[in-house]
Amino acid sequence: MAAAGLRVGDLVWGKLGRYPPWPGKIVNPPKDLKKPRGKKCFFVKFFGTEDHAWIKVDQLKSYHVHKEEMIKSTKGKRFQQAVDAVEEFIKSKVSAFTSSEDKNRHISSDGKRQNSSSAEISEHSARKRGRPPKEEKDSFPEPSTVKRLVTGPVVGYKWKSESCSAIIQQLKSTAEEEAESTSIQAxxxxxxxxxxxxxxxxxxxxxxxxxxxxxxxxxxxxxxxxxxxxxxxxxxxxxxxxxxxxxxxxxxxxxxxxxxxxxxxxxxxxxxxxxxxxxxxxxxxxxxxxxxxxxxxxxxxxxxxxxxxxxxxxxxxxxxxxxxxxxxxxxxxxxxxxxxxxxxxxxxxxxxxxxxxxxxxxVGNASKMMLIANMILGSFMASVAEGFTLAKRASQSQEVLLYILSQGPLASAFLDQKCQNILQGSFKPDFLLKHIQKDLRLAIAMGDSINHSTPMAAAANEVFKKAKALDQSENDMSAVYLACNQ
CATH class of the missing domain: 3.40.50.720 (NAD(P)-binding Rossmann-like Domain)
Incomplete structure (x- = not known):
């Protein structure tokens, strides 16, 4: 259980001892409270309780990325109350941010540019030195953090834009029509x-x-x-x-x-x-x-x-x-x-x-679709491994690379987990390397049977075959990094 690029103000799932993962927020600790020695950790204040604790970084996960998974695996009235408290917190921050933006519309355009430029320089300087935002307090994240909070799904919050609702409804109707026409049911x-x-x-x-x-x-x-x-x-x-x-x-x-x-x-x-x-x-x-x-x-x-x-x-x-x-x-x-x-x-x-x-x-349609999905998964994993190898050879920080990727469109639990494996040099099996190589091989053969070439998958398959030759078959698919790093 680990997440990359965490900082004060982030919403997380934190695991403490024998208790299940619980929703919380990374906050600044009291001044008189010393940070424990050993592994890197953050001070977390848990929702729905009065509890707070130092939690090791490998026991933390992003709230939004892992929300659906955690809600499915943990039950109970207190847990649901804690989740409700998080969602109310998010709604209040979104509302506060929206109100703030409405007020800012009355500021002159020159003033806007000047304030925006100053804010960007200030935030960039603080992050470069590795410090949290200067005015960060225990209770609320800064507006920049609120922007990042709303990039994940916000349950219970209704966006005011009617045009967005109309577009979503149109897409939903189109998807339903397509599903009916192809006899696909979900x-x-x-x-x-x-x-x-x-x-x-x-x-x-x-x-x-x-x-x-x-x-x-x-x-x-x-x-x-x-x-x-x-x-x-x-x-x-x-x-x-x-x-x-x-x-x-x-x-x-x-x-x-x-x-x-x-x-x-x-x-x-x-x-x-x-x-x-x-x-x-x-x-x-x-x-x-x-x-x-x-x-x-x-x-x-x-x-x-x-x-x-x-x-x-x-x-x-x-x-x-x-x-x-x-x-x-x-x-x-x-x-x-x-x-x-x-x-x-x-x-x-x-x-x-x-x-x-x-x-x-x-019969046969599900096998074909699964092989295509796993072909994409395996090719993506090989590309990630190759990218991390290139970063190392080019004297660039792999940790920074992961943080950058986690802030962009590739952000996912899969990316975080596999990259953490690479950073830690630990490839405990979650999806066996020999199985993803098998799926790549079968997908390529399926393409050949209908005269369709799959050059990207073929290249990825060769890298996984090399990893198997390095005795990585029983390790996680992320061990393909070892083949790229030869």
């Missing part, structure tokens, strides 16, 4: 008030890797009846303690459950799971349902669909977009295609594990 999977009404169907789950462990944990948390299986059985033990049942083979899980989901590493493993000894296919009979959540090529997905339906089973491909952390937080995005009725039957499961699910039509 379902908001975020549970209302943090609750899910679990299906009464018996759910099976095969594969407890980085993604599968988080998915199963959330299925159990939301009250589903789950039977689990994994190639290495000890990974099932924590879930058995939480009420899951154990299946001895994939065939047994399928035969005893109504809907069986799986999340496997690659096309070969996905086919072996279905067609191998005591595999999925042996447990399929009319009415049994199989949902493959692995990221594979469309040909593999189609082949699996055909063998499942040939036995009277129902099939849905449903690869997930996300990583280990999003899986644990129930914030995945599910792309599904195939049996529409089965997609509907999986509604409570998708709500438990994700924030949004999409139905994309016939």
């Amino acid at each position: 379902a908001d999977s975020t549970a209302t008030n943090g609750s899910v009404t679990p299906t009464d169907k018996r759910i099976g789950f095969l594969g407890l890797g980085l993604m599968g462990t988080g998915i199963v944990a959330n299925l159990l948390k939301m009250g589903h009846t789950v039977t689990v299986w994994n190639r290495t059985g000890e990974k099932c033990d924590p879930f058995l303690q939480e009420g899951a049942r154990l299946g001895r083979t994939p065939a047994e899980v399928v035969s005893t459950c109504d809907i069986t989901l799986s999340c496997i590493s690659d096309p070969k493993a996905a086919k072996d799971l279905v067609l191998g000894p005591s595999g999925v296919l042996q447990g399929i009979r009319p009415g049994k349902c199989y949902v493959d959540m692995s990221t594979v090529d469309p040909e593999t997905s189609t082949e699996i669909s055909q063998v499942i339906t040939s036995r009277g089973g129902r099939f849905l491909e449903a690869p997930v977009s996300g990583n280990r952390q999003l899986s644990e937080n129930g914030m995945l995005v599910i792309l599904a295609a195939g049996d529409k009725a089965l997609f509907d039957d999986c509604s409570s499961c998708f709500q438990a594990m994700g924030k949004k699910s999409f139905y994309l039509g016939e």
